[in-house]
Amino acid sequence: MSDSNPRRLLGAFIRSHREHLPTPAKSIGRRRTPGWRREELADAAGVSVTWLTWLEQGREVQASVTTLNRLAQALSLSPAERASLFDLAGRHDPDTTAEVPMDWLxxxxxxxxxxxxxxxxxxxxxxxxxxxxxxxxxxxxxxxxxxxxxxxxxxxxxxxxxxxxxxxxxxxxxxxxxxxxxxxxxxxxxxxxxxxxxxxxxxxxxxxxxxxxxxxxxxxxxxxxxxxxxxxxxxxxxxxxxxxxxxxxxxxxxxxxx
Known part of the structure; x- marks a missing residue:
């Protein structure tokens, strides 16, 4: 059965997109995994490595709209991917128009x-x-x-x-x-x-x-x-x-x- 916990889904989503980022041109040392290291994403998004690690692990950490915006920019997310980032974090993206749920018409x-x-x-x-x-x-x-x-x-x-x-x-x-x-x-x-x-x-x-x-x-x-x-x-x-x-x-x- 797939995991439906929003926190763990958010963590998996961020980790997957971090690992798909192009390796930095000034990368130092041998890399065991593709993409960016957590330290590199944390630095680009202006967050601590510990906080980012807990976020990717699906722990009980809160991400503000400002932080999510920086993460989206650092991860080079498309508009659809950015929307999913905010959806999974339970935050409203100020750059989008809110949806109005209704019963089927x-x-x-x-x-x-x-x-x-x-x-x-x-x-x-x-x-x-x-x-x-x-x-x-x-x-x-x-x-x-x-x-x-x-x-x-x-x-x-x-x-x-x-x-x-x-x-x-x-x-x-x-x-x-x-x-x-x-x-x-x-x-x-x-x-x-x-x-x-x-x-x-x-x-x-x-x-x-x-x-x-x-x-x-x-x-x-x-x-x-x-x-x-x-x-x-x-x-x-x-x-x-x-x-x-x-x-x-x-x-x-x-x-x-x-």
Missing amino acids: PQLLTLPDHFNGPAYLIDRVWTARAWNRQAAELFVDWLGVDSSERNLLNYVFLNAKAQQFIVDWPDRARRLAAEFRADYHRRPLDGELQRLVDQLLTRSPAFAHYWQQQTVLHREGGERRFSHSLRGLLSYRQTTLVVAMQPDCKLVCLVPNV
Whole structure:
């Protein structure tokens, strides 16, 4: 079972990104581990080595917003990684806009039908809640009438047909795991999220491999290509929309590339 304690998750996250930093040009002595030493990160972030050690060990230490900001800068974190750092530390990042949690809005379920191309809604655990006819015809083994699996992650990582359907599956699967980690870090104590992660860690070696890399990405758009059994190679431009008052809801729209 994966660890869901926010302090230990924070420690593992910082340690992983410290070890992935490029070795300093003026490094002295033999290095047993890649990346930066704790002493180097502590110096760059203006904290003590002892405090940083305890933080990486998941001990009961408090990190202020100012300290987290210095850590994010020293670790050269991306915007998505910075957001996860603050989420795990239980602090509000002053550089971001606060999310407003609300119950699922029923009227959102009709949104996919307003699009001509494939469109679908996924909830906080990335299970499809609504989709249009075009999406069902494209994602036959996920959103089709004969499919019983509606969770996007389970479909991508546990359905063998997905690997044949999704062009460049390894890269897409890696990015999907990194995008999901951003959501997971916002709610590490969410039981349903934790059960999904544990199931994937147990049943999918590929997910376990990507998950252990601690990579975090915002859910981004771009080209998506699929090898359809009846329609051949298809190419779309994907856009993901987040409803301002319902941040758990993602509307994914696919526009055919001409």
